[in-house]
Amino acid sequence: MHVDTKQKILDTAERLFGEQGYDATSLRQIIAAANVNLAAVHYHFGSKEELLDQLVMRRVGPVNEARLAALDRIDADTVGKRPGVEKVMEAFLSPVSQIAIAHPTFVRLMGRLHAEGLMPGIRERHFQGVAERFLATLRRALPELPEDELLWRVHFMIGAMAHALCGMPIFPGVSAASADFPARLRRLVAFVSAGFRAPVVPIGDKS
């Protein structure tokens, strides 16, 4: 069954990358668990990094489509008025929560990838476009917020999202509820929405 080989590699790599991290997982470990040959990886993918890239693309496509659809819907529903910040956050974060339920192992990987310095190209290739689209609607929700402040807050939000998705057991109580992604999403949306609405502190002032 040579048609299965590529899929087996993708599935196994997704699981092991998510469990152990990208660098910590060797190709030899993957091919042993998938029962395929080492060179098959390089035949189908060319390199370890390209394997990761195709693996991300496979799941991130639907997520970004859902994001764009939700953002379009918000814009259509709010012509002439401001969208709610919570709605915009949900449009961006909810699709992640959706695949988290179907593919929790992938979301752990994505959390790692978002956070790790890592794979400079992946973010650019898979997230830059939807990020720009997200910013456009977010500006409509927060028109009085200076642009640099807005960008920094998006930066903070993405950090919080990445960290939350990893499900890292920093505190016992946090890891316990790890499986409940919808609850995590609601908590996260509430937190970052309030953050986005925070009063702007003049950057020249002392605290």
Added chain:
Amino acid sequence: MHVDTKQKILDTAERLFGEQGYDATSLRQIIAAANVNLAAVHYHFGSKEELLDQLVMRRVGPVNEARLAALDRIDADTVGKRPGVEKVMEAFLSPVSQIAIAHPTFVRLMGRLHAEGLMPGIRERHFQGVAERFLATLRRALPELPEDELLWRVHFMIGAMAHALCGMPIFPGVSAASADFPARLRRLVAFVSAGFRAPVVPIGDKS
């Protein structure tokens, strides 16, 4: 000069780890830049991971001491009343901003390490204690916040901090202001303080 060897390794590793990441930096690269022998690393540190550990300890000690002192000061100043959330956030985040000015390359590394699935032991060894202490004062600032909600929000806050410290150029405008750590701190404190004060969404409800 054999006394300098250990210091040279530490300084060079700190720089290269911060610039390229931990996994991406090889010991051979470090020893070449520091003009020492490969085996000297294993003589002085035992392993690459232990080198990282000692490197973190060297800088994180003063940071945690400053955090604890600031938290003690808050508690002493607010007996019988609630501390301000901003003050508590500043107590935790400001010391990081302080060493960021003196050692910007180390802060990049710490940001990476916070975020990377990272060295499971490092967080436990260097941050667990001060985190518990921080939680104690934070609970006094937000006594009505349920414990699980509080822990999740701390989780979000740490994610935002880690991401912000890395100074990753997600957007052009964000990376431009990267050098100005005090401004970054003020923005971050305002964002997460508002997040902590957000109304609690019942976890059983639909949005």
Added chain:
DNA sequence: GTCTATACTGAGATAGAC
């Protein structure tokens, strides 16, 4: 077109001479 076998370079780690 797919996959296997095998070899190459560079990584971290270790033993033992000096």
Added chain:
DNA sequence: GTCTATCTCAGTATAGAC
């Protein structure tokens, strides 16, 4: 304390069997 030599395992590249 320091350095040379060597070990194992990583990612990668290629030649050739089906």
